Amino acid sequence: MERVLNTIGISLLALCFVISLSRIAMLKFGERTEAGEKIIEIRLAHWQLEGGIRTALDAIAKEYMTLHPGVRITQIPIPERIYRNWLITQLVGGTAPDIIQVGGPVTDERLARFFVPLTDIAQNPNPYNKGTDLEDIPLRDTLVDGMLGGFNQNLLEYYGVPISGHSIRLYINLNLLEEITGSRVLPKTYDELITLTKQVDGFRLEGGQHIIPIAGSRYNSPILMTTLFASQTQKKMVGLGPPGTLIEVPARTTEALMDGEWGLDSPEVRSGLELIREVAAEMQPGFMQVTRDDASFYFVQGRALMIVTGSWDATSISQQANFPYAATRIPLPSKLHPRFGRNVMGMFSEAGGTAGVTFGITRESKNSVMATDFLLFLAAKQTNQLFTNTSKWLPSVLGVEPAPEAKPFMMQAQGYSPGFPLVDSTARADTNRLVSNNYHHLVGPGGSVEQFVDAIRPNFIPYMLVDLKREDLQISQAIQRMDVQLAALAEVSRNIPDDAPAQSKFDMITAASSARDRTAYFHQHLMKKAEKRIEEDSK
Amino acid sequence: MLNLSLNFASLVPHRGKRNATFPLWLPHHNFSGSLRRGGTMILCAAVMGLAQGAARAQGEDTANAPASISQPDVLESWQKATVFLFDEANQNFAKAAASSDGEEARANRLGEGVTLLTVQPRSEGNLRKAETIFEEVISRNPKDATGLAARMHLARLYEFHVKPKAPDKAKAIYEGLLTDGVGDPLAELAASRLALLELYATSSPDEMNEAARKLAAHGTKLQTSIGRRELYSNLGLTLNQLRGDKRLAMEYLIAAEAEGLPMQQLDAPLLITIGALAGDLGDKETAKKYFSLFTSRYKRDARRYSVVEKLEAMGAATDSGTTPPPSAPEAQPAQQTLPQS
Numbered sequence: 001m002e003r004v005l006n007t008i009g010i011s012l013l014a015l016c017f018v019i020s021l022s023r024i025a026m027l028k029f030g031e032r033t034e035a036g037e038k039i040i041e042i043r044l045a046h047w048q049l050e051g052g053i054r055t056a057l058d059a060i061a062k063e064y065m066t067l068h069p070g071v072r073i074t075q076i077p078i079p080e081r082i083y084r085n086w087l088i089t090q091l092v093g094g095t096a097p098d099i100i101q102v103g104g105p106v107t108d109e110r111l112a113r114f115f116v117p118l119t120d121i122a123q124n125p126n127p128y129n130k131g132t133d134l135e136d137i138p139l140r141d142t143l144v145d146g147m148l149g150g151f152n153q154n155l156l157e158y159y160g161v162p163i164s165g166h167s168i169r170l171y172i173n174l175n176l177l178e179e180i181t182g183s184r185v186l187p188k189t190y191d192e193l194i195t196l197t198k199q200v201d202g203f204r205l206e207g208g209q210h211i212i213p214i215a216g217s218r219y220n221s222p223i224l225m226t227t228l229f230a231s232q233t234q235k236k237m238v239g240l241g242p243p244g245t246l247i248e249v250p251a252r253t254t255e256a257l258m259d260g261e262w263g264l265d266s267p268e269v270r271s272g273l274e275l276i277r278e279v280a281a282e283m284q285p286g287f288m289q290v291t292r293d294d295a296s297f298y299f300v301q302g303r304a305l306m307i308v309t310g311s312w313d314a315t316s317i318s319q320q321a322n323f324p325y326a327a328t329r330i331p332l333p334s335k336l337h338p339r340f341g342r343n344v345m346g347m348f349s350e351a352g353g354t355a356g357v358t359f360g361i362t363r364e365s366k367n368s369v370m371a372t373d374f375l376l377f378l379a380a381k382q383t384n385q386l387f388t389n390t391s392k393w394l395p396s397v398l399g400v401e402p403a404p405e406a407k408p409f410m411m412q413a414q415g416y417s418p419g420f421p422l423v424d425s426t427a428r429a430d431t432n433r434l435v436s437n438n439y440h441h442l443v444g445p446g447g448s449v450e451q452f453v454d455a456i457r458p459n460f461i462p463y464m465l466v467d468l469k470r471e472d473l474q475i476s477q478a479i480q481r482m483d484v485q486l487a488a489l490a491e492v493s494r495n496i497p498d499d500a501p502a503q504s505k506f507d508m509i510t511a512a513s514s515a516r517d518r519t520a521y522f523h524q525h526l527m528k529k530a531e532k533r534i535e536e537d538s539k
Numbered sequence: 540m541l542n543l544s545l546n547f548a549s550l551v552p553h554r555g556k557r558n559a560t561f562p563l564w565l566p567h568h569n570f571s572g573s574l575r576r577g578g579t580m581i582l583c584a585a586v587m588g589l590a591q592g593a594a595r596a597q598g599e600d601t602a603n604a605p606a607s608i609s610q611p612d613v614l615e616s617w618q619k620a621t622v623f624l625f626d627e628a629n630q631n632f633a634k635a636a637a638s639s640d641g642e643e644a645r646a647n648r649l650g651e652g653v654t655l656l657t658v659q660p661r662s663e664g665n666l667r668k669a670e671t672i673f674e675e676v677i678s679r680n681p682k683d684a685t686g687l688a689a690r691m692h693l694a695r696l697y698e699f700h701v702k703p704k705a706p707d708k709a710k711a712i713y714e715g716l717l718t719d720g721v722g723d724p725l726a727e728l729a730a731s732r733l734a735l736l737e738l739y740a741t742s743s744p745d746e747m748n749e750a751a752r753k754l755a756a757h758g759t760k761l762q763t764s765i766g767r768r769e770l771y772s773n774l775g776l777t778l779n780q781l782r783g784d785k786r787l788a789m790e791y792l793i794a795a796e797a798e799g800l801p802m803q804q805l806d807a808p809l810l811i812t813i814g815a816l817a818g819d820l821g822d823k824e825t826a827k828k829y830f831s832l833f834t835s836r837y838k839r840d841a842r843r844y845s846v847v848e849k850l851e852a853m854g855a856a857t858d859s860g861t862t863p864p865p866s867a868p869e870a871q872p873a874q875q876t877l878p879q880s
Binding site: 108109117144145146238246247345415416418476481483485486489491492494496507511512518521522525 | 731
């Protein structure tokens with residue numbers, strides 16, 4: 001018996017040893033094609049685990065591998081929650097894939113250090129567009145956003161190629177809508193939306209199950225609430241500050257706040273908060289504690305009639321929901337609305353948004369030429385058509401016909417700029433937290449606009465000052481980096497006068513450096529105003 | 540207990556010099572001889588895999604590490620700094636400065652000083668060292684290109700890098716560069732830097748307008764388009780921001796625009812600001828001109844519809860092909876039902 005066990009044990013160990021050796025040999029010598037050529041592996045990592053993307057990238061990879069039999073494209077999907085940590089480990093450890101989705105966790109420092117600038121390829125036609133109407137057009141001009149989704153404002157280089165557009169929509173379960181209202185007619189105005197939610201309130205499914213009018217979560221609800229609030233500050237924004245404001249600029253809005261041009265008692269702010277309160281009452285209780293996934297479950301399980309989310313969730317919802325649904329823009333109050341119309345200019349323009357799902361190439365890539373080639377293939381018109389047809393996501397290349405499922409999400413350029421938010425969630429993190437932490441005073445049972453304003457008023461400007469100080473530090477750091485980069489470009493362009501890209505970059509970075517300086521001085525000015533305001537308020 | 544110590548790196552091919560020595564404690568008395576050998580083999584196989592991984596990573600590290608340059612070229616080091624490889628550039632400059640002499644050493648010292656401004660970790664010591672280096676480079680010749688660059692960087696060090704900031708020292712250097720740095724693209728930026736320092740130091744709109752007029756006079760002496768553009772941009776945008784004289788602000792912005800802004804993110808708001816200022820001043824023709832420039836240059840911009848509306852209100856002809864239908868902002872787009880998958 002012992003002999004048998006030993007034989008089995010030794011056999012298993014031998015097997016492990018052989019597998020280990022073959023793995024080492026494979027890594028050492030690489031896989032080969034039938035013709036004996038070494039297979040080049042291009043690894044591509046991203047966090048888009050929503051439905052559609054992985055299938056589309058597989059289909060694109062298959063097409064590419066057919067064209068290039070010596071290349072294997074391997075997709076590495078990483079959950080968004082761990083993407084940042086995973087990415088840092090890979091980049092610092094020197095084991096990063098060839099192509100990586102850039103955005104969120106990829107800071108300027110990491111972009112500059114670990115990614116290849118793509119400005120050269122952005123300025124030249126994409127060879128994979130040969131034979132199409134985009135044949136002679138530089139890559140950046142073949143994309144709906146002018147490749148801004150891949151442009152870094154601080155480094156002044158393109159570091160990524162975006163392959164999909166996106167927009168925000170209100171999704172409605174059509175079966176439920178019909179059951180509740182007797183028709184599939186969608187709400188076209190804000191009042192129709194509210195009327196519909198009231199109908200839902202009085203409706204019960206067989207068995208008495210209650211339906212949530214709008215599924216909310218800490219992810220979805222702020223999208224809706226910010227949009228509604230911004231409809232009430234549209235007119236105000238145009239008149240704020242010095243001439244030239246047609247779009248929200250956080251620094252300018254903050255200065256206007258310090259100057260008393262608007263505040264928590266302004267009619268526009270009160271009206272925006274009223275709107276939020278009215279709509280939030282139609283979401284399930286405790287929605288700000290709920291995750292994005294939970295809200296999606298409410299909708300796909302037919303427990304909620306509506307949900308507000310981005311086009312990126314459409315395919316996942318399609319795959320999981322067993323009912324037809326419609327997607328429409330959020331119905332905002334029109335300027336003729338009796339209660340909320342006086343501050344409104346009109347529907348928001350969706351122009352100016354940037355495309356997403358942006359891929360960049362890492363400096364670590366051992367096959368950067370092939371990786372660049374695959375990136376160009378990804379951004380080609382024909383490939384983008386395959387992308388939208390397979391993923392049902394919006395395309396990013398001009399002239400590509402969106403898949404029928406993606407059409408309701410097409411960005412609509414007509415319209416006005418949205419107004420300013422109560423607080424800019426990106427630029428004013430502490431103030432945003434103050435507002436979020438006190439939302440229950442506004443939307444909770446027994447809450448009111450007055451209660452909410454009273455709760456945030458004492459700390460609103462002081463938190464703003466904290467945010468301004470943090471931003472000031474970030475601006476200083478950016479200026480310090482840019483100073484060195486500017487010095488380097490000045491030396492390079494002086495020593496190589498015919499280096500056109502260096503000359504052009506020196507030109508751009510000079511302009512950007514001055515813009516940064518202006519921002520720095522203006523921030524100092526804002527901080528002084530905030531300190532003065534806090535002093536006055538405390539008297 | 541058996542202390543089994545193996546140098547696994549010697550068992551696998553590797554490109555680096557790092558040794559992977561793993562002490563292993565194997566409790567042999569609990570196993571039969573063959574199983575013990577088998578266990579050892581499993582560990583060998585597993586650790587070889589690890590060692591291979593380590594060797595690979597090490598090999599990659601070596602392959603991707605900055606190339607060791609015995610005599611780094613000044614330009615090559617600057618090129619590293621253009622792509623934010625500041626630490627590497629600094630090491631190269633320092634190494635080259637130590638092993639070269641004359642002008643080459645001076646150029647490397649300048650690079651060393653500049654890159655010290657961002658070398659990690661940032662420290663007061665580094666900033667002081669950078670200050671000393673700039674002063675040393677300037678002392679050799681304050682008026683050649685290297686000397687002018689050192690003066691510029693010293694001013695920036697006082698303006699933005701040291702704590703507390705020393706704006707007066709920066710101002711004095713910029714003023715010197717206004718006369719000595721004419722024609723040098725980097726040194727000519729002194730005028731625009733000085734503009735911000737001086738405008739923000741004023742205490743009333745009148746004082747600010749007067750300061751702007753004096754600063755604008757330097758524009759005629761500047762020989763580079765970049766120098767003029769940045770000076771006029773800073774003057775116009777700051778006057779507008781701080782509610783200075785609208786006409787002055789508009790004139791400076793028009794002058795800046797004439798030099799050409801290299802980025803949409805700066806050009807688009809500049810055109811709108813000129814149009815808005817002109818509108819406020821009742822100068823319809825100027826307003827129309829710059830709003831029209833905006834609509835012709837930027838087809839996809841969230842501000843476009845508002846600008847078209849302003850143009851139409853001023854009676855300007857707009858391209859009907861790009862003008863949204865008047866009812867568009869009020870109308871809801873057609874809703875579409877998504878096919879069920």
